Amino acid sequence: MQTDVEFLLNGKKVTGAAEPRTHLADFIREDALASGTHIGCEQGVCGACTVFVDGRPTRSCITLAAACNGADIRTVEGFDTDPLMEAIRDSFKRHHGLQCGFCTPGMLTTAYDIIRRIPDADRETIRKELSGNLCRCTGYAGIVDAIEDVLKEAPAAALQPTERPRSAISATSAAPKAAEISDSKQAPSPETVIVADMALPAADSFETATVLRKTMHLSAGPEEAWRLISSPEAIVSCIPGATLSGPVTNGIANGACNVSAGPIKAQFRGTASITYLPETKSGQLLGRGKDGLSRSGLEGRLDFQLVPNDNASDINLEMRYRLNGPLSQFGRPALVEEIANGLLADIAQAIDATLSGNDATAGRTQPQRSLSGFRLLFNAFKGLIRRTLSTR
């Protein structure tokens, strides 16, 4: 599906069709062929793609082209005769405010905004305001000097923030009626690629990994609980979102686990192994999984031990994990721990329900669960647990 895009780019009207997912930076570069806007990280961190949208600095890599209908967009090419930008360019040159030039379009845009918005900015303020633009070669001293220099006697800024008139919205971007909505594309289906067995990480490779320790309480006694835990298929059925892709052979399981936390959705596919030590009612799970679409990886080791607690039992868990790829950027330890807590509570509840003969889903009462907010890493871990448990 394509959507119509129409806006002013450096004073000239630009029209075109774009996929809704096309971000503004790509549209400017690939469709409008204005390559002065640079794309660095493409995730809103480096600031290289910063352009003016309606007179306000904006990250064009995380702004959709379709969201800019009717906008007035100014890129680094659009300042040839702007006295303030002329002064900034000159000052960058004199103060060695650039070397390779990759960050420069974003730096110039941000510099313009700082000078316009904070005419009395001192060096500290300039640095704070510049902190969203990364430079990897000159260092920032020259850039800060350049801005400070212009601030001494800055020409008036010709470009000012404007409110985009609502009437400027082209008809194509009007909200659809219900009938059109029902025709809209559904969420893409998960990948159908069958993942080959992945090599397992070494058990001793997690010494420096993040560690989470938890104890889950089970209402069943240790003997009864162990019977369930030592059956890989049974334990997998207690882990929400996880499936085995085939029978467990030679202690190795392959499977998938759907994970979601708020807007984050991932499907980890991978391999795990499990080792049981019946005499101590303990064991170890090792696994590795990958979410193909985001190219995020998770590998971990889970050590578990069942201990009696009156007539019931506790299962002590020690998890070590490493995240890599995009997901690692969102895997702050405090978040992961919280997500793990929710997940483990679910698993414990499902184990209890299974052992007492109830529907594993019937006993869930926590409101957070119904929002499915906690599946992220722990689903992955569940996946590992299931797989491991099923790999005897």
Added chain:
Amino acid sequence: MKPVDFSYLNAMNLEQAENALAGQSCSIVSGNQSLGPMMNLRLARPGVLLDVSRVEELRRAEETDTEVRFGAAVTHAEIEDGTVPDPTGGWMRAAASNIAHRAVRNRGTIGGSLCHADPAADWVTVLPALSAQISIAGPDGVRKVDAIDFVVGPYATVLAPGEIVVSVAVPKPSAAARWGYWKFVRQVGEFSKASAAILDDPDTGRSRVIVGALGRQPLLIDKPDDVIAGRIDGKAALSHALPDMPACAVRMHAVAIDRAIEQMAGSPE
């Protein structure tokens, strides 16, 4: 990377947005500054995106004698610049000015940040401390939820499918009220590692101590007056509320409470 393909709907008024939500399940987006990176990294793969950044009703801020009601799509920069009224006489402006970076603040919105519900986000911590109330429109009309009850976990809120946050009402504190908001960041613009927001407002009875960036939903501390007066120290209050919290986290968040109290003591009313 580029996002996975999706359908895009753009609402200009609330009715259009509600119709779109009634039709099918949509991910609501405004500034796209939090969802955008996740989509570019393909960690978020919405099938349908409903853009409400230009919805007329969500772009307003209305001031009354007792409160300011911010439309959900009012941007951080508009709050920072004072383009919309600040019911707190500058505290919200200051908080807004330290959210991420200016280019992000130009697009990111107060309602979007709340709904994204990152536990370390600024409004997620600040708004409960100010006793804000969230108005949510849904198929059955409008309901109101206290900000402290809105976020229920990491990236999780009380929003049901088909619901949309319309506005955030922030009551005006009394003239004698004091405020402190401190967050621990190692570099400007990153998500905080610990934070605390404190309102001392005996005249209205709305004194509150909120601890944020815990990984979970914001924590409302018991007996805020005792914490503010120093009769209960931050560590004790945190350990009491969250007994399983690791010692280093207790310490970091206790420092956030202390700094917020210091800030409050030093700030002119």
